[in-house]
Amino acid sequence: GNSVTQMEGPVTLSEEAFLTINCTYTATGYPSLFWYVQYPGEGLQLLLKATKADDKGSNKGFEATYRKETTSFHLEKGSVQVSDSAVYFCALSGFSGGYNKLIFGAGTRLAVHP
Amino acid sequence: NAGVTQTPKFRVLKTGQSMTLLCAQDMNHEYMYWYRQDPGMGLRLIHYSVGEGTTAKGEVPDGYNVSRLKKQNFLLGLESAAPSQTSVYFCASRTDRGTEAFFGQGTRLTVV
Numbered sequence: 493g494n495s496v497t498q499m500e501g502p503v504t505l506s507e508e509a510f511l512t513i514n515c516t517y518t519a520t521g522y523p524s525l526f527w528y529v530q531y532p533g534e535g536l537q538l539l540l541k542a543t544k545a546d547d548k549g550s551n552k553g554f555e556a557t558y559r560k561e562t563t564s565f566h567l568e569k570g571s572v573q574v575s576d577s578a579v580y581f582c583a584l585s586g587f588s589g590g591y592n593k594l595i596f597g598a599g600t601r602l603a604v605h606p
Numbered sequence: 607n608a609g610v611t612q613t614p615k616f617r618v619l620k621t622g623q624s625m626t627l628l629c630a631q632d633m634n635h636e637y638m639y640w641y642r643q644d645p646g647m648g649l650r651l652i653h654y655s656v657g658e659g660t661t662a663k664g665e666v667p668d669g670y671n672v673s674r675l676k677k678q679n680f681l682l683g684l685e686s687a688a689p690s691q692t693s694v695y696f697c698a699s700r701t702d703r704g705t706e707a708f709f710g711q712g713t714r715l716t717v718v
Contacts, residue, residue, distance in 0.1 A: 524705075526706065528709075534711065534712075535610075535696055535709035535710055535711045535712050536649075536696070536698075536707075536709045537709070538706040538707075541706060581648065581649065585705075591654070591656060591662055592637070592656070593651065593654065593664070594637075594639060594651075594698070594700070594707055595651070596641075596648050596649040597648055598646065598647060598648035599648045599649075
């Protein structure tokens with residue numbers, strides 16, 4: 493079945509450091525890929541998405557490229573801020589068992605220090 | 607704009623009690639989902655629905671039941687709560703496959 497694997501956290505960075513959070517997936521067909529962010533005490537919010545191979549999703553300085561050859565969708569940001577501290581979830585939308593399901597990775601906690 | 611609304615936001619149950627969590631969306635979405643979030647385990651899909659009157663099991667359906675009698679509402683029921691069901695529950699909805707999902711604020715449930 494479909495699955496998402498993302499790097500374990502927590503990831504601890506200093507402000508203005510470069511961020512990479514790895515995400516790989518297993519799916520049949522052509523899934524859509526997403527990154528969601530969860531701030532403390534809140535629900536998940538969409539950060540960015542890509543619906544086909546080689547698409548690049550971007551938002552708020554974050555970006556991720558849909559790489560079908562490596563089945564990856566790594567999240568990057570060139571210069572993180574304290575306000576980026578949150579939990580980040582990689583997700584895919586694809587058919588499994590006859591229905592289109594939205595499957596999440598385990599989440600990666602990011603802590604950014606001044 | 608309300609979006610996805612979950613009620614209640616917090617609840618404490620005794621083992622063996624029953625309760626229903628309500629999810630309501632005002633975006634005319636076809637797909638609705640119930641997830642539970644536990645430390646270190648991300649979001650796990652409990653049940654989902656692809657339209658009014660339809661439901662299907664997700665990864666961890668045991669101990670839960672759902673109903674989708676109206677398109678805008680998706681109910682999650684616990685018939686006999688157990689401490690293992692202590693978790694934060696999230697509801698989500700979306701229009702169709704491939705589109706983004708919108709999440710509620712979550713329900714924190716504690717079973718003692």
